[in-house]
Amino acid sequence: MRFGSLCWLAVSLSWGAAAHAEPEAEIVVAGHKSTRPTRDLTLAASVVDTEQLRRPGADAATVLSHLPGVQVSETGSRSELSTASVRGASSAQTPVYLAGIRLNDDVTGTADLSLIPLWMLGRAEVYRGNAPADADHLGIGGAVYFEPRVPRKNRLLAGAELGSFGERAGWLGAEVAERHDAALVAFRTQAAKNDYPYLDIGDTVSPNDDHVGTRPNADASERDAWAISRTTLGPRGARVTSVFNAFQREQGVSGLAARPALSARGESARVLAGLSARLPCGGEPGCELALASQVITARARLTDPGAELGLLAPRLDSRGTRFGESARLTISGPVVQALIGANFEVERLSLDGGSSLRAARSTSSARVGVSASLNERTELSALGLVSCDLTRGAEQRSGCADLTPEGRLGVRQKWGTLELRGHVARSVRVPTLGELYGISASSRGSSGLLPERAVAFDLGLRWEAPLGPLWTYLELFGFARHVSELIAFRRSSLGAVQPYNVGTARVLGAELEAGAQLADSLRALLALTVLDPRDTTPERSLRNDLIPYQARLVGSLFVEGFVDPGLRPLGRLGLDARLSHRASRLADPAALEVLPASSTVDVGASLRAGQDSAAALRCAVDDLFDSRHLDFIGYPVPGRRTHCSVEVEW
Numbered sequence: 190m191r192f193g194s195l196c197w198l199a200v201s202l203s204w205g206a207a208a209h210a211e212p213e214a215e216i217v218v219a220g221h222k223s224t225r226p227t228r229d230l231t232l233a234a235s236v237v238d239t240e241q242l243r244r245p246g247a248d249a250a251t252v253l254s255h256l257p258g259v260q261v262s263e264t265g266s267r268s269e270l271s272t273a274s275v276r277g278a279s280s281a282q283t284p285v286y287l288a289g290i291r292l293n294d295d296v297t298g299t300a301d302l303s304l305i306p307l308w309m310l311g312r313a314e315v316y317r318g319n320a321p322a323d324a325d326h327l328g329i330g331g332a333v334y335f336e337p338r339v340p341r342k343n344r345l346l347a348g349a350e351l352g353s354f355g356e357r358a359g360w361l362g363a364e365v366a367e368r369h370d371a372a373l374v375a376f377r378t379q380a381a382k383n384d385y386p387y388l389d390i391g392d393t394v395s396p397n398d399d400h401v402g403t404r405p406n407a408d409a410s411e412r413d414a415w416a417i418s419r420t421t422l423g424p425r426g427a428r429v430t431s432v433f434n435a436f437q438r439e440q441g442v443s444g445l446a447a448r449p450a451l452s453a454r455g456e457s458a459r460v461l462a463g464l465s466a467r468l469p470c471g472g473e474p475g476c477e478l479a480l481a482s483q484v485i486t487a488r489a490r491l492t493d494p495g496a497e498l499g500l501l502a503p504r505l506d507s508r509g510t511r512f513g514e515s516a517r518l519t520i521s522g523p524v525v526q527a528l529i530g531a532n533f534e535v536e537r538l539s540l541d542g543g544s545s546l547r548a549a550r551s552t553s554s555a556r557v558g559v560s561a562s563l564n565e566r567t568e569l570s571a572l573g574l575v576s577c578d579l580t581r582g583a584e585q586r587s588g589c590a591d592l593t594p595e596g597r598l599g600v601r602q603k604w605g606t607l608e609l610r611g612h613v614a615r616s617v618r619v620p621t622l623g624e625l626y627g628i629s630a631s632s633r634g635s636s637g638l639l640p641e642r643a644v645a646f647d648l649g650l651r652w653e654a655p656l657g658p659l660w661t662y663l664e665l666f667g668f669a670r671h672v673s674e675l676i677a678f679r680r681s682s683l684g685a686v687q688p689y690n691v692g693t694a695r696v697l698g699a700e701l702e703a704g705a706q707l708a709d710s711l712r713a714l715l716a717l718t719v720l721d722p723r724d725t726t727p728e729r730s731l732r733n734d735l736i737p738y739q740a741r742l743v744g745s746l747f748v749e750g751f752v753d754p755g756l757r758p759l760g761r762l763g764l765d766a767r768l769s770h771r772a773s774r775l776a777d778p779a780a781l782e783v784l785p786a787s788s789t790v791d792v793g794a795s796l797r798a799g800q801d802s803a804a805a806l807r808c809a810v811d812d813l814f815d816s817r818h819l820d821f822i823g824y825p826v827p828g829r830r831t832h833c834s835v836e837v838e839w
Contacts, residue, residue: 224662224704226314228321228334231560231570231601231610233258233649233666235702235716237313239338244793245809246352246832249273249302249313253333255745255769257666257700257716258317261302262738264824266354266383268409268440271302275317276668277696277722277739278330281676282618282641284320285333288432290461290483291325294509295538295550296623300333304436304459308348308360309375309415311338317700318647318668319597319614322558322572323479323517325532327595327616329643329672337417337432340364340373345839352832355382355408362415369421376414383407387825388817404825406451409440425469432463442491442498445824450497461485475521486510491542505542511535528558528572538622548622549581568601578619590619591640606654613646624676624688633687638676645670649700656705664702671695671725677778692726694736714747724778733780738821740786742772760797767791776821787818799837808833 226234235256242252250261250271262280263271272280281298284291285305292300313335320332346362362375389402416433437458444450465481491498491505513534520527532554540546554576561569573596577589597614620638627634649666677691698720706712720743722736749765769789776782793809808831812818815829 224702226316227312228314228323229316231568231599232316232321232612233318233610233647233664233668233700234314234316235259237315239311240795242307242310242313243807243834243836245350245807245834246356246811246830247307247809249305249307249335251811252307252313253302253315254743255716255747255767256315257702257718258331258698259315259718260738260740260743260771263820263826265404265443266381266385266407266409266827268303268381268383268411268438269407269443272299273302273333274739275315275330275333276670276698277720277736278670280330281621282328282643283330283333284324284326284328285335286324287335287461288337288434288463289334289465289481290432290463290485290513291511292485294487295511295536295548295621296507296509296540298618298621298624304438304457305335306377306413306434306436307335308358308377308413309337309362310335312336317666318612318645319616322528322556323530325513325515325534325552325554327574327597327614329616329618329641329645329670337415337434338373339419340366340371340417342366346375346836347838348834348836350379350832350834352381353830354385354827355380356832357381358834370419372416372418374414374416376412378410378412380410381408383409383827385827385830404443405449406441406453407443409438411436411438413437427466427468429464429466431465433461435460442493444498448497450493450495452495453491453493453498455492456490457488459485459487470518477519479515479517479519481513481515483513484511502542505540507538507540509536509538511537524562526560526562528556530556530558532556536622540623546622546626548626550622551579551581553577566603570597570599570601572597576617580622580625591617593617593640593642606652608651608653609649610651611646611648614644616643616645617641618643620676620688627687635688638688639674639690641672641674641676643670643672659705659707661705662703664700666700667698668700669695669697691724692729693724695723695725696736697721709751711748711750713749714745716745718743731779733775733778735775735780737775737777738784740772740774743770745769758798760799761795763793763795765793765795784819784821787816789816789818790814804835804837806833806835 224236226236237252248267250263253259253273254261258276260274261271273283274280275283284293285300287305315333316331318331320326320328324332342364343366344364348360350358358377358379360375360377364373384403386401386403389400414435419430421428439456442450442453442455463483468478470476470478487509489507494503511534515532517528517530535551537549554574556574558572573594575592575594577592580590595616597612599612602609618641624638625634625636647666647668649664651664653662672694674690675692675694676688698718701717703715720739720741722739724734724736745767747767749763751761751763753761771787773786774784776784790813791811792813795805795807797805810831812829818826820826
């Protein structure tokens with residue numbers, strides 16, 4: 190289906206249910222921004238607010254990297270592959286949701302953060318210990334949610350952005366609002382050359398041949414469309430919400446820095462749509478039935494006519510489609526709240542390239558959750574989940590891949606302004622179709638892989654209270670995770686990589702998150718993570734036991750100030766700065782190569798003006814001192830870059 194047709198479908202879908210949505214379910218306290226999650230208040234979680242998502246030049250990997258417990262891996266510019274890891278878990282163990290629809294595919298199991306458009310998002314939440322009860326997967330590595338903006342009033346939106354290395358973007362949007370209904374439609378186009386400088390070391394250890402080069406064949410262009418609607422039906426307040434998003438990108442694929450690819454190209458496209466309804470049931474105020482349907486289809490094509498990427502085939506095509514249904518019944522009483530739910534999804538995957546693959550997987554799950562408020566200060570919770578994953582493909586048994594139950598137990602205790610939260614959880618990840626069957630001639634599969642199993646524990650304290658004119662909060666968590674049958678990759682004698690169950694691993698760590706805000710004029714945020722990830726396999730042949738690509742110390746300090754110059758029509762002027770640090774990381778299991786530690790300073794400014802026609806001008810300089818970064822060996826990321834955006838609404 191062509192992109193233009195999808196955009197027209199988006200308009201029809203949204204306008205058919207036109208317009209004013211209820212405000213997002215967010216805790217609002219006068220004088221400060223909420224840092225509380227909206228899906229589950231009992232879990233360890235962090236929130237990214239709208240202003241950070243609208244920052245010029247920001248991408249999903251950048252905003253997540255500033256949160257406690259989260260580390261990201263990048264392979265170049267903001268249009269190239271980037272993934273997230275939470276509390277030392279792999280990206281395949283961390284489900285990522287956009288508008289409530291899981292983006293992790295069954296090729297690699299990971300979600301590419303570069304394919305998440307921030308411009309129409311209103312909020313992001315990271316659940317670090319476990320996923321909320323309404324998630325389709327509990328997630329060994331928690332869960333990441335990106336939620337779109339909710340339309341609130343009648344207005345037109347327009348904006349543009351310019352940035353370093355040939356980046357430019359423009360977008361248009363419209364919201365229609367009435368008393369109980371709302372709809373939003375928006376379109377965006379973006380392109381960039383991504384010809385940033387990098388240090389070319391010449392694929393040697395000698396510094397004599399090092400020189401500064403320009404990243405070739407890294408250009409990208411993309412288009413994106415959103416349609417969102419929410420309407421209230423009937424006298425009992427049933428609410429129906431629809432979401433549609435279409436995304437398309439065409440780009441160059443540079444490959445390694447030492448041996449850049451000059452002719453390889455990549456294409457990716459994704460369409461997701463969801464329809465959900467919340468219905469009162471049984472005539473009781475504490476009873477609600479939630480129904481949801483969702484579909485996501487994605488296509489990717491990689492062409493390598495010059496055999497520069499080592500694919501052993503001139504072209505690799507992958508196509509995947511997932512359809513899901515869910516139902517959840519919630520019954521709330523004065524003391525006990527019960528949840529009963531079921532999910533069903535079917536995913537089909539096809540790959541064509543050096544080898545061909547046709548496979549399908551269906552997943553059925555049922556869950557039961559109970560929480561009890563013993564008094565105003567004490568809350569206990571329990572969640573149980575059983576899933577059946579059926580894989581239709583060669584060398585797979587006809588029954589469920591794993592019927593081991595998953596679940597968690599939690600406690601929440603309050604003493605005035607101090608709150609304690611603790612959980613113990615057990616979760617499972619079934620191997621992806623790509624891990625079972627391979628994705629190319631150079632990436633083979635292993636049909637006998639066992640599911641990964643994890644047991645995790647966390648315990649934390651949160652303190653939140655005013656200190657004189659300041660509103661402040663402090664959150665400290667300690668956690669531990671043990672994973673068995675961990676899936677890793679090794680290179681075979683023929684030069685191809687193949688997954689295998691490596692044994693066991695354990696991760697210990699601690700997280701600190703703190704914030705302070707002075708009314709509407711000043712705020713500061715601090716996030717620190719200490720991590721100790723170890724391979725604990727008894728028969729391990731390597732002396733090194735640290736897990737690669739995990740920094741043992743990560744921190745971020747953000748300070749933002751606002752002033753009102755008192756000059757009309759000028760509005761509020763804001764200035765901000767962020768200091769980020771990531772310690773060194775191993776780049777291979779044998780500890781032969783190390784990615785150096787890196788520190789960056791980012792600064793920004795914003796100006797809001799206007800009365801009836803509000804306007805906002807934002808500028809940001811990332812990596813102010815132009816530090817040199819290497820995220821993966823041979824994949825340099827950009828240094829200093831500048832972005833400015835303007836947004837107007839009528």
